[in-house]
Amino acid sequence: MPSDPLSLLFPYGDWVRTQSHGSAYSLAQSGMPLPESSWLSLHAEQISGYPTAEVLPTLERRVGQLFGVAPERVLTTLGAHGAMDLCARHWLRAGQLAAVEAPAYQALPALLRRSGARTFSLQRTLDSGWVPDPQALADQARRSRHPLHLFLTNPHNPSGTVLDPDILKALALAIEPTGGVLVCNEVYMDFAQPDQRVHAATIVPRAVSISSLTKAYGLGALRTGWLILGEDLADQRVFLQDQALLSYGDPPTASLHASLAALERLPELLAPVRRVEAESRPHFLDWLRDSPSVLSTVPPFGIMAFPRVERVQDTLGLQALLAEEFDVDVVAGEHFGAPGHLRVGCAVPEATMVEGLKRLENGIRAWHERGR
Ligand SMILES: Cc1ncc(COP(=O)(O)O)c(C=O)c1O
Structure with missing residues (x-):
């Protein structure tokens, strides 16, 4: 340190x-x-092949199937961190206000700070069950002359609290008049049974859902994450990809193959x-x-x-x-x-x-x- x-x-x-x-x-x-990982073995061409030829689109189709969305709404990223970074680079602007939950996983407010955005902290307290108040966000949005974007986690890191769809919709509604986007990090959602999972991007047209293979599956070393775009944000994919291409190019082919193998055995994992x-x-x-x-x-x-x-x-x-x-x-x-x-x-x-x-x-x- x-x-x-x-x-x-x-x-x-x-x-x-x-x-x-x-x-x-x-x-x-x-x-x-x-986890037990004997299934994680690759051939030479799965390591050195060109990612966009086959494995990258296949992976995005598979992720799309799992979320019930078209592959055009999926972008593969370097972990959930990579996805948050692309969203921050694409949507945040120096000098403009952006909202982030508090308390927060430190990367979220750090991304706002790095972009030069001013921060509105949306408070979550133990006394209110760690559930943020959409009205507090709406009050702030009413005063905003720019798009007010909100970054949060669901489930919440650190408290593990899960926001239900009505709260997510109310938060999205609060920033909608400004043209803001709800960026929802769902990296802890896969601990839930599949029928309990809530994905912001499938219920809110201007939301992004972010996740990865890191937390529930123990496969953070693959550095495979993704973002799912809400219905009204599909046209933003090309700009988010643009940020990725400028920053690091495509994800590594070996990792994409291993991740595709993982996606085929999620329940077992x-x-x-x-x-x-x-x-x-x-x-x-x-x-x-x-x-x-x-x-x-x-x-x-x-x-x-x-x-x-x-x-x-x-x-x-x-x-x-x-x-x-x-x-x-x-x-x-x-x-x-x-x-x-x-x-x-x-x-x-x-x-x-x-x-x-x-x-x-x-x-x-x-x-x-x-x-x-
Ligand atoms: C909220 C949150 N997002 C992302 C990560 C890291 O995820 P990834 O390995 O997919 O980048 C963590 C790790 O602690 C986290 O708590």
Whole structure:
């Protein structure tokens, strides 16, 4: 970590790489580990072939089928991060206001900052179930002389909260008069059962849904993500692709082939998630509901939550104490702009979860006993 982390655009990214999981009881992860991957083998021509000849259009057709949209509304990207970057480059303008949820995965406000846009923070609080108020966005939109675009996550990182279609539609409606676009990062949506999933781009004409193979499938190393354009945004695909071609060209052919193989076995790749749901998540939910140390919402699915820690403001300090003395990793709320909370995850084996939660409780108690 550089001496002045504030000089980085995205210091959280550096922290995740260098400091987030050195402990034996690591409850800091937001994604699944790499699954059994013996099916991941490629021929030479699947590595060195030209991507646009076949595999790229095939992959976009397949993603389109999975979302029930035409391939013209799909663009393959370098992970969900690549998709967010293209949207930011294409839609954000220096000096103009753009909206982003708060608390947020730090990359979202960082993209706004990098573009020179001014930021309107759309507040999400524990007390309102982490659900943003569309009226607050509408009030801001009414004052805007430019398109007001909104960047958010659904499910929400850090809280795991899932917005229902009515809220997404109300948020989109709030910015519609300005010509704004709803950019919805859905990288955590695949933890849900297929019939529970909500995709903004399939219900809102001016929304973009972003996702990837990283979180639920543990295949972040492939760097394959995509964006799905809402009905009224299909004509923007060529401009988003233009940004990608200028920046890095096409995604790597090898990765596209491996990703196509992954898309053919998605239910099978979710087996580790289902195991976590059956074995570790129940302990996690009991703790979120019953621990006197924390107050939390209980996400309907997924592997993380964002409890408020009773009577603790310096959660960065608490995070350090937990790692150093209790061998437990969690993510301090400060990383999301919300001190006083911890992001805790349950994507670990059951015995690790049970012991990790015990240590977490002991660590919070130690913090209080020391009068911190
Ligand atoms: C909201 C969000 N988007 C994207 C990513 C990374 O996704 P990808 O590997 O597809 O770029 C993360 C990782 O933590 C995330 O939390």
